Amino acid sequence: MTQETRRVLRKDAERNRQRVLTAARELFAEKGLEATLNDVARHANVGVGTVYRRFATKEELLDAVFEDGIGQVVALAETALQKENSWDGFVWFVEQSCELTATDRGLREMVYSRAYGGYGVECTRLRLSPPVSELVERARKDGYLRPDVESTDMPILSLLAGTVSEWAGHVAPELWRRYIALLLEGMRCRSGQEPMPVAALDDGSLDIAMRTWEPGGPPC
Structure with missing residues (x-):
């Protein structure tokens, strides 16, 4: 894997992380803390695996x-x-x-x-x-x-x-x-x-x- 490829992947990963955080904040603001990581993934329009790769537990996401x-x-x-x-x-x-x-x-x-x-x-x-x-x-x-x-x-x-x-x-x-x-x-x-x-x-x-x-x- 080239250095440029790694840089692109890191940027993609950070974009996905911010997308998940934005979606989570919106969803929790409207629905409260009972929303699940699966709910967040749907709201962010990403696969649930994308959420779990960045936040292994709901507690980690809530802290962020x-x-x-x-x-x-x-x-x-x-x-x-x-x-x-x-x-x-x-x-x-x-x-x-x-x-x-x-x-x-x-x-x-x-x-x-x-x-x-x-x-x-x-x-x-x-x-x-x-x-x-x-x-x-x-x-x-x-x-x-x-x-x-x-x-x-x-x-x-x-x-x-x-x-x-x-x-x-x-x-x-x-x-x-x-x-x-x-x-x-x-x-x-x-x-x-x-x-x-x-x-x-x-x-x-x-x-x-x-x-x-x-x-x-x-x-x-």
């Missing part, structure tokens, strides 16, 4: 697709902390992160479930907690956010946005924004507020919920 996606959410939280007004930063993060997770079912499931993903994805997930906690604490300390709002409430906002999007997105794609606005209004600190009827999850309970939620059934 979602490590950067979760990193986007981390970057949003870090950017929100740079805003001078803590409430503005909090609201901006909620709106931006909910837009990502309301429009990308796969990303939502990957961020808020630990049933999928390998070491790289898990490391990126762990980077999300500190800036989100700081956003909540800062807005609470400045008197903008109800004192009984906790950082563990934040993942549920994105899940709610996603539920609205899944239920009504085909008739009103932006409807999730209405309910996030209502939730944000209810989270503002005001005098004479009654305490929440139920406490937020603690860190341990949130971790259990995330580890045991399998959005599309057990991982393949």
Whole structure:
């Protein structure tokens, strides 16, 4: 085999890899993480062997697709902390992160479930907690956010946005924004507020919920 032939084959292999990644991201965004490698191959219009040669397991493919996606959410939280007004930063993060997770079912499931993903994805997930906690604490300390709002409430906002999007997105794609606005209004600190009827999850309970939620059934 000549050097030129090897170069052409490498280019073809990289093109096929990118084709598979693009198809996987599109498919997971629409269908969620229950999509299989065979589904990805059909969506990419390639043979299933092409997918398996580049990604031996579904976990490998998920890591390649979602490590950067979760990193986007981390970057949003870090950017929100740079805003001078803590409430503005909090609201901006909620709106931006909910837009990502309301429009990308796969990303939502990957961020808020630990049933999928390998070491790289898990490391990126762990980077999300500190800036989100700081956003909540800062807005609470400045008197903008109800004192009984906790950082563990934040993942549920994105899940709610996603539920609205899944239920009504085909008739009103932006409807999730209405309910996030209502939730944000209810989270503002005001005098004479009654305490929440139920406490937020603690860190341990949130971790259990995330580890045991399998959005599309057990991982393949």
